[in-house]
Amino acid sequence: MQKKWWMESVGYQIYPKSFFDSNGDGIGDLKGIEEKLDYLDQLGVDLLWICPFYDSPMDDNGYDVRDFREVSHFFGSMEDVKSLIAKAKEKGMRILLDLVLNHTSDEHPWFIESRKSKDNPYRDYYLWHDGKWVDGLRKEPTNWGSFFGGSAWEYDVQSDSFYMKIFSKKMPDLNWSNPKVRDEMAKIASLWIDDGIDGFRIDAVSHLDRAPLEDSTYEGEFPLDWFKFSNLPKVHLYLNELHDKVFIKNDVVTIGEVGGEASIEEGLKYASYDSRELSMVFHFDHNWCNNLHDVHQTKEIKVNLPCLKNAFFKWQDAFKDKGWLPLYWLNHDHPRLISHYGSEKDRTQSGKMLATLLHFQRGTPFIYQGEEIGMMNYPFEDIKEINDVSTIAAYRRYLMETPDDPVLALRKAVIRSRDQARTPMQWSEGPYAGFSTSTPYLSPHPNYKKINVKKEMNTKGSLWRHYQHLIQLRKHSDLKDLIVYGDFHPELVSHPDLFCYRRTYQNQSLFILCSFSKKRINVDLKAYQMDHLIVSNHPKNTIRQHTLFLEPYGAVVYRLKEEL
């Protein structure tokens, strides 16, 4: 069995723009994170993934990097990063940098050079193409669509050609087949390691290789055909090179974001113990297990429990003896957990159930900021309230489909909007939710007087305290080895309301039962030898004569009797 420091960590994801504003300009910053280290320490987390804070024109809030070795003036300075790293270390916390490999900003000096002329030395840093001629007209080289809508190519007047951009037009894609690009990125990663970073969350990592430039056969003018730029063979060569040149020497942890419908086989190629690429992968299989793929059905969100079970169970099974997984529900690109998979009416109870379901699995848990207090989706009513580039693009698309119904277009755009996760962290019932002393760049959720950190920390039985307890059990209790390293076994798989599993380590085992039912349910547990209760999210969850009574959204964790 492999044991590593990062397997025993509990992660916390920070979206710096929305976390805490230390200087009152309405935008979160690095000093703001530093001021909240005590808070994070009290919660118990010790591995912070901080979304990008590089210098950037902020088309995509920092994922459009203008200078990989400079800090955005919105967020602070290089000195602030160094101070944050040092203070975090004092508290035994480590920091993951969000490493953006696939693209830069169009304002990055490499791109400014690259677009100057076809013989510029930086030309091959990006993916340029003259386009194709159809009926005397110049068209995009392929019909591929981009993630944020429209073509994956942008015409550039200056050098009279197209560049590839699978996200926004302000984010041109780097040419990873150019060894100079690979060297530059390896150098950047090494410099950050020298500055004290302990690892990387690697952005959009599955997209570094491209298919041959042939049209997609999907329907539509610019169809989003993931297979043209996701999980293609050379990604693995590039990552292997980075691993050998940079990662392995420094014992850093690396977690790649593998969109593009990465299969389990792909996941293992990236991150099995012997893959020599990454330590872990963030896959997306469990993100949309509800009725939201059909955005018309927005009346009541319904969880698809078989889909959730299938997603978690199959990755657990595949990585069993072969690798390690990060455990997370949703991130800064998704709606809020309570609104998506829990119940806004039954926030504390459903939030505790969802936390329990995740935190007892095998892997390294990550909490997304605000999840620990049960923050919810925002009641957006006007597109002007939106900041996110991809939501605005989606709204325009929907509006073209239903020009007479802007309300429907807005509803469709906001229900999946990335801004749901980006409204300011709700620290207190004070002005602007205690996030800032002036108007924040996105409004805080109107429920902040009821739902905020201060209140959650001070209330017995709160969701926050439940998270703190789960972390404490994983990190400091005598169940630690069982929770961290134990094997994972799905249980009661076909039960319509329950998500259940067992963890076993040496001769000890834990049994985790989580209910998605809005009603009280009974579960027959004759087949199991229950011992004592470890965690419960409601005092009325009880066992009487082999029958477990679970409250709505109930969750319990029992120790099973030891097998002798």
Ligand code: GLC
């Ligand atoms: C990743 C990030 C997302 C960003 C995109 C482009 O998916 O999580 O926020 O927009 O990459 O960098």
Ligand code: CA
């Ligand atoms: Ca600020």
